[in-house]
Amino acid sequence: MTTHPTTPFDGQKPGTSGLRKKTAVFMQPNFLENFVQATFNAIGGVRGKTLVLGGDGRYFGTDAAQVILKMAAASGAARVIVGQGAWLSTPAASNLIRKRSADGGIILSASHNPGGPNEDFGVKYNMANGGPAPESVTEAIFARTKEITEYAKFDAPDVNLTAIGESHLGAMVVEVVDPVSAYADMMEEIFDFKALRGLFHEGFTMRMDSMCAITGPYAVEILEKRLGAAKGTVVHETPLPDFGGMHPDPNPTWAHELMVEMMGASAPDFGAASDGDGDRNMVLGRGVYVSPSDSLAVIAANAHLVPGYAQGLKGVARSMPTSAAVDRVATALGIDCYETPTGWKFFGNLMDAGRVSLCGEESFGTGSDHVREKDGLWAVLMWLNIIAARGQGVAEILAEHFERFGRNYYSRHDYEALPVDQANAMLNDLRDRLASLKGTQNHGLIVENADEFAYTDPVDGSISVQQGFRILFEGGSRVVLRLSGTGTEGATLRVYLERYVPGPAGLNEDPQEALGPIIRATEEIVGIRARTGRAGPDVIT
Ligand code: G16
Numbered sequence: 001m002t003t004h005p006t007t008p009f010d011g012q013k014p015g016t017s018g019l020r021k022k023t024a025v026f027m028q029p030n031f032l033e034n035f036v037q038a039t040f041n042a043i044g045g046v047r048g049k050t051l052v053l054g055g056d057g058r059y060f061g062t063d064a065a066q067v068i069l070k071m072a073a074a075s076g077a078a079r080v081i082v083g084q085g086a087w088l089s090t091p092a093a094s095n096l097i098r099k100r101s102a103d104g105g106i107i108l109s110a111s112h113n114p115g116g117p118n119e120d121f122g123v124k125y126n127m128a129n130g131g132p133a134p135e136s137v138t139e140a141i142f143a144r145t146k147e148i149t150e151y152a153k154f155d156a157p158d159v160n161l162t163a164i165g166e167s168h169l170g171a172m173v174v175e176v177v178d179p180v181s182a183y184a185d186m187m188e189e190i191f192d193f194k195a196l197r198g199l200f201h202e203g204f205t206m207r208m209d210s211m212c213a214i215t216g217p218y219a220v221e222i223l224e225k226r227l228g229a230a231k232g233t234v235v236h237e238t239p240l241p242d243f244g245g246m247h248p249d250p251n252p253t254w255a256h257e258l259m260v261e262m263m264g265a266s267a268p269d270f271g272a273a274s275d276g277d278g279d280r281n282m283v284l285g286r287g288v289y290v291s292p293s294d295s296l297a298v299i300a301a302n303a304h305l306v307p308g309y310a311q312g313l314k315g316v317a318r319s320m321p322t323s324a325a326v327d328r329v330a331t332a333l334g335i336d337c338y339e340t341p342t343g344w345k346f347f348g349n350l351m352d353a354g355r356v357s358l359c360g361e362e363s364f365g366t367g368s369d370h371v372r373e374k375d376g377l378w379a380v381l382m383w384l385n386i387i388a389a390r391g392q393g394v395a396e397i398l399a400e401h402f403e404r405f406g407r408n409y410y411s412r413h414d415y416e417a418l419p420v421d422q423a424n425a426m427l428n429d430l431r432d433r434l435a436s437l438k439g440t441q442n443h444g445l446i447v448e449n450a451d452e453f454a455y456t457d458p459v460d461g462s463i464s465v466q467q468g469f470r471i472l473f474e475g476g477s478r479v480v481l482r483l484s485g486t487g488t489e490g491a492t493l494r495v496y497l498e499r500y501v502p503g504p505a506g507l508n509e510d511p512q513e514a515l516g517p518i519i520r521a522t523e524e525i526v527g528i529r530a531r532t533g534r535a536g537p538d539v540i541t
Helices: 031-042 061-074 090-099 135-145 181-190 193-201 215-226 256-263 292-305 325-333 344-352 376-390 394-405 420-437 516-526 528-532
Strands: 002-005 019-022 050-055 079-087 104-108 120-126 150-153 165-169 172-177 206-209 270-274 281-285 288-290 315-319 336-340 358-361 365-368 407-418 445-452 469-473 478-483 491-501
Touching: 031 061, 031 120, 031 135, 031 150, 050 061, 050 090, 061 079, 061 104, 061 120, 061 150, 061 165, 061 172, 079 090, 090 104, 090 120, 090 181, 090 376, 120 135, 181 215, 181 376, 193 376, 206 215, 206 256, 215 376, 256 270, 256 281, 256 288, 270 376, 281 292, 281 376, 281 394, 288 292, 288 394, 292 315, 292 325, 292 358, 292 365, 292 376, 292 394, 292 407, 315 325, 315 344, 325 336, 325 394, 325 407, 336 344, 344 358, 344 365, 365 376, 376 394, 407 420, 407 528, 420 445, 420 469, 420 478, 420 491, 420 516, 420 528, 445 516, 469 516, 478 516, 491 516, 516 528
Parallel strands: 050 079, 050 104, 079 172, 206 270, 315 336, 315 358
Antiparallel strands: 002 150, 019 120, 104 120, 165 172, 270 281, 281 288, 358 365, 407 491, 445 469, 469 478, 478 491
């Protein structure tokens, strides 16, 4: 074991989900080591502990895994359970932490951000419950990164991560496991695999775009091997270090190949995509796109049809910028609905306390208390199970849902890579004007209230402030603005637009048209295009 002197790096503050930076930044001498040692220091060391380790297969992942193994060995960890090839999807890592009663885990991923030497890398610490570290822990990690003076590393050759089995690094056991099987077994416990096999047997067709990222092996095992979907159902199924040049973010902009196929004449019955680390999902029917907020609401309304949720949901939770579609379902079901800040980490306490069993976010994240991360393939299987149980396609299910609950038209507009100073100035200016917006009329919409979202965790009482600006208009429409906490280049402004239409008329408009007045009012109030010089958003979901 060698102790290496080091000095702090600026900017090792974890964001919405771990530390994400350009890969080259992570590859600088000591950068990864500092962050890992700071993490170990912040959690009271790893002596005698068991950790889970894996990632989404992106460039630098296996090198980083070797560094972390040697650092864990030098710090006295008892055992590290690693996915073969250093692969683990984020939900599979969460599952392993829970199933193996590990003390925590390290996930190597920048999620939906592109990968490769010129793209992004990331490291995230998860707790013993399998969920992302809460703010109290990420703040402690950040504090340790600022005062670090040394790190410890075990001097040894690299561990063979390609073969399943156990080996040793000093006294520490390195256990290489199949990254897929435990996760696939869990899915088999939750869902009605017999009904799903029947669905595919009767000729149901599906396209699953794994975007050259980690869900490929999981989707092939579950959909094609265990459920009998036709070979070739899963495309881009081999995880590649640069995701084959794809931007593995399952939204209409980046999963455009799937969009084109699903909107085309020979579209399959069902389409889905997932992201770099397998926790996000997008679902589509033939000719129909399901917005993530609507997906959450449909899943909530139909969860009782799925064996794992036959007893009903304990409660639901959504991030604040997510539409209120699920709130209407919760009211109808008579269960609680919680509104949290953006970030899956805020759902953990609610799930651990048994208050909610279903959570979701507008950012293509849906999941339940089967793990403590959002889970892309789980959401896909939820939809398949609901389709099988109802004997209806996506379009019919969605139409009936809107007829029953009304429709929350919803869209997110992203302005990417803005100069940080410009974005901050724009939002600071908005903060200063918030109080005076009330009662003003903009493009025919009257501002009913405007505030900045703050959250008090109902379980542990912790408070999170400055979690996004909300402008609520009379009649129930709203716009939310916040800066992304997951980007690595400049600032990404997210503008979340929502309008509720109760029906029965007006349920089939184009969302961008239905939201037109709110888009125009937002421009009048905030002046995004005027201030940034941008003609429009880079991404529309
Ligand atoms: C992460 C978080 C999510 C969050 C999303 C977007 O997802 O886990 O909870 O909604 O980022 O965050 P932001 O708007 O700050 O970019 P992922 O899939 O990147 O881990």
